[in-house]
Amino acid sequence: MPFQINFDKPRKKYIxxxxxxxxxxKIITKN
Incomplete structure (x- = not known):
C-alpha cells in the first residue's frame, strides 16, 4: 500500500x- 500513497502525492502536485x-x-491572454 505505501506505493499507492507515493504515486498519489505526485499526481496531486501535477494537478x-x-x-x-x-x-x-489566462493572465497572459488578458494582457
Missing part, C-alpha cells in the same frame, strides 16, 4: 501545477 499554468495562461 496543482496544471491549474497554476492555466491561471498563468
Amino acid at each position: 496543482l501545477v496544471e491549474q497554476i499554468f492555466l491561471i498563468f495562461n
Whole structure:
C-alpha cells in the first residue's frame, strides 16, 4: 500500500501545477 500513497502525492502536485499554468495562461491572454 505505501506505493499507492507515493504515486498519489505526485499526481496531486501535477494537478496543482496544471491549474497554476492555466491561471498563468489566462493572465497572459488578458494582457
